[in-house]
Amino acid sequence: xxxxxxxxxxxxxxxxxxxxxxxxxxxxxxxxxxxxxxxxxxxxxxxxxxxxxxxxxxxxxxxxxxxxxxxxxxxxxxxxxxxxxxxxxxxxxxxxxxxxxxxxxxxxxxxxxxxxxxxxxxxxxxxxxxxxxxxxxxxxxxxxxxxxx
Numbered sequence: 001x002x003x004x005x006x007x008x009x010x011x012x013x014x015x016x017x018x019x020x021x022x023x024x025x026x027x028x029x030x031x032x033x034x035x036x037x038x039x040x041x042x043x044x045x046x047x048x049x050x051x052x053x054x055x056x057x058x059x060x061x062x063x064x065x066x067x068x069x070x071x072x073x074x075x076x077x078x079x080x081x082x083x084x085x086x087x088x089x090x091x092x093x094x095x096x097x098x099x100x101x102x103x104x105x106x107x108x109x110x111x112x113x114x115x116x117x118x119x120x121x122x123x124x125x126x127x128x129x130x131x132x133x134x135x136x137x138x139x140x141x142x143x144x145x146x147x148x149x
Contacts, residue, residue: 003030003031003034004016004023004030004034007031008034008037011037011041015041015044018048019033019034022130026070026073026074028073028076032130033051033129033130036131047134048130050130050131050137051130051133053137057106057107057133058108060106061102061103061106065099068089068099068100068103069127071085072085072127073127075088076126077124077126078124079123080093080096080097080100081122107133107136107140108127108128108133109125109128110125110126110128111123111124111125111126112124112126
């Protein structure tokens with residue numbers, strides 16, 4: 001709560017409580033929540049709804065996806081071959097790749113290529129924030145409606 005108070009300033013106490021619940025005690029996630037608003041809380045209910053929907057989507061994929069998301073958030077992102085991730089999860093690289101593919105298909109992670117030294121670039125995955133999940137949902141709804149005349 002103290003992190004949120006410092007970052008979100010004069011936000012109502014109820015909103016700080018909801019933000020803390022969305023952050024789940026993870027400092028990175030708490031800061032992501034605080035960054036989303038920059039003092040304008042007019043879209044808070046939409047954001048909170050997206051955060052809840054994101055959690056439901058993650059829960060629908062099951063415990064392995066939830067565990068992997070928590071570890072990715074604590075690392076700030078990782079590739080499927082990252083030794084820190086593999087050791088923390090106790091999984092093989094193919095298992096991480098499988099769960100990441102499920103999460104990517106559900107719109108719960110993003111990936112980017114990172115060139116480091118020789119060889120192919122690594123594909124680094126990060127869990128989407130509630131705000132990103134909200135944007136993706138809005139884009140999907142716009143695409144589903146199709147072009148308007």
